[in-house]
Amino acid sequence: MRLPIKSALFSAIVVLILGGLILGLRLTQQGTQLTVVGAETETFVWLAAGAITIFIYSLFRAQISSGIANIPRFTGLVNRFEQVRDIKALRLAFMALIILGAFIFPFYTSRSHIDLGTLVLIYVMLGLGLNIVVGLAGLLDLGYVGFYAVGAYTYALLAMYFSVGFWTGLAAAGVMAAIFGFLLGFPVLRLRGDYLAIVTLGFGEIIRILLNNWTEFTGGPRGIGNIPKPTLFGLEFNRRASEGAQTFHDYFGFAYNTNHRVIFLYLLALVLVLITLFVINRMMRMPLGRSWEAMREDEIACRALGMNPTHIKLTAFTIGAIFAGFAGSFFAARQGFISPESFTFIESAIILAIVVLGGMGSQVGVILAAIAMTVLPELAREFNEYRMLLFGLMMVLMMIWRPQGLVPMHRPHVELKS
Template sequence: MRLYIKSAIFSAIVVLILSGILLGIRLTQVGTELTLVGAEADVLWKVFSAAALIFVYNLFRDPIERVLGLIPKPTLSAGLRDLSQRQFVQRLIWCFLIAAALIFPFLGSRSQIDLATLVLIYVMLGLGLNIVVGLAGLLDLGYVGFYAVGAYTYAMLALYFGVGFWTGLVAAGIMAAFFGFILGFPVLRLRGDYLAIVTLGFGEIIRILLNNLTDITGGPRGIGNIPKPTLFNLEFSKRASDGAQTFHEYFGIAFNSNHRVMFLYLLALVLVLITVFVINRLIRMPIGRAWEAMREDEIACRALGLNPTHIKLSAFTIGATFAGFAGSFFAARQGFISPESFTFIESAIILAIVVLGGMGSQIGVILAAIVMTVLPEMAREFNEYRMLLFGLMMVLMMIWRPQGLLPMKRPHVELKP
């Protein structure tokens, strides 16, 4: 126990200092000046409790870890494990999930449907980044830049040229793919931290350009009055614009504002299902095998005659395409976008979704997107500590399950002893 006294004291002091600065002190505007104000007593008690908990854990680390090791971990029996890996059962589970997702908007409230639509946007972004990070093994910290390109492409086409949503969706995907292709060239010879720094810079360059090109993008004011998606030129508004017809008038039903929310949800669901299908097919194609080969060992990949340049460019281009689709849908759903919607924290959240779900795992990314989006909404009273809890959750995940919630299943052969 004496061996851990110094580390326990040091850890408690670090927690006390950092928590005290982050939570115990805040800036408050008094008149025209900013003044430092101490936190309330309950916040200070939380800070001291966290420091005491860290101190006790580090002091009695060995007994605590022995006790935790005695707790049985939940595992599936051999029969259930074999059954869950059968292709028929997997398809049955997917069909059940899709059916539940289709029925959900007819049973949930408006706020729940709107939250589910936001979840689907993050699912699409997570699946797109999963190609770059999870399959190709390229650390991308500027993925939000492609998201912004897609959103602004549709917004500006609709604003200046009157382009509809469906045409703008395709154009946003193409433009984001072009930017992904352009980004691929500078990072061809980079790996690891250097690659992350360059992609981070790319995301910030895009945001700063959108902020400064005020004549085109509106700058900090953003772009408003972005047209909503229509169903075969049927608008979900109370009154139709010139040359169009409303959804409720065409079907002879009463106007309901929930129809638009339900349509946006179903549209996002269709886009996610298309994304899942396309990526699932790509994984089974030679290009998907090449991504995984380069992720495991680039030198061996070159020795096998594969061209890393083409593999990296394809990963960045295809991953950026899905970000462009998600960005255009986000712009149409919100009706207003600004550079503040595409900060670095968005890239961090999307990357956390990929890591939390399991690198390369599609169902894992979907589960992680639900967790990362729904939990903050359920715990609004902890909104001030959202990023602190978010970081704590990631640290615990790296300790408890570094491979992710649902890691990717790879074909393998086990030799019996």
């Protein structure tokens, strides 16, 4: 059997060149000049090890893939997992256990972990919303962060100019994001693929530049601060209540604790995620959800069956934008300060990566990918400067080994025996 030596050698050389330029060299300032300094010997040892690994894998890739596929235990484990997944009672019990653990989690952990959990839930909500547009409807959206920004600024501006509370602002943010999603849907009705991606990318950048330049209204680069925090039926989580209000700890007779607000924000985000999951899951079972998937598979066939692609695309953009608006308003309330720099293109890229890594159309996959994309960088802070490099490497590896995502979307189907 002929081995692809040339291809393997080329892959190893590319790894050495790119890795040497990115990891092996760095700029340092000496006085008023920038000088190029080489990395430590350990870095080059790791680069050489990585290049050798890539060479060996590229050389024996076919044998490795076939060997893994032919392992009886591996095949049996996958089949057994699929059988267990199809048992409804076990699936419901597992879901209930996970939800119960999520509610208990903030009462037995530190404040930093609760904050990280809240951030994970925000990205889960964003990933689920974009999953409607990209995963279910098959419309590539690179400007989803624009709806996220619209939701955040809607609540912040209403609170600043009209003293609107969080719950009213949450609904207003969802409505405003839906309007923007509906308006974006019209220009892209006849577009698909790369052209659709370019238009949506432009939309996200237009929103950010508008927020940055409209200084009189949005504050421009200064952003908006002192955004009101959510309250529990009018009970505030401050040490002292504002005029005409009451604090949470005074009402229930607790001692004041700053963790009360953090736990409340986490639980609120968890409830919003559960509502998002419920609504999207119901929509997927409705004719609307079926039409999204049908258009994703073949738009021409949809037209032949009498479906209206205009209606399908507009509903996908509108409903997907609603959840981004909810996430944006919650983000503004949690942070207390927002600026256009919070809504750059990299945010859209991360949300899109969550959908792709999790599995197009898969809700469980989106949740797992959101946890991985948010928690792993926090666990490896020493690699923070190489975060985007590791991010790109993970995407490449996923596209090679599991292009369908971590947890592919499972649909009931019937197969005819050959």
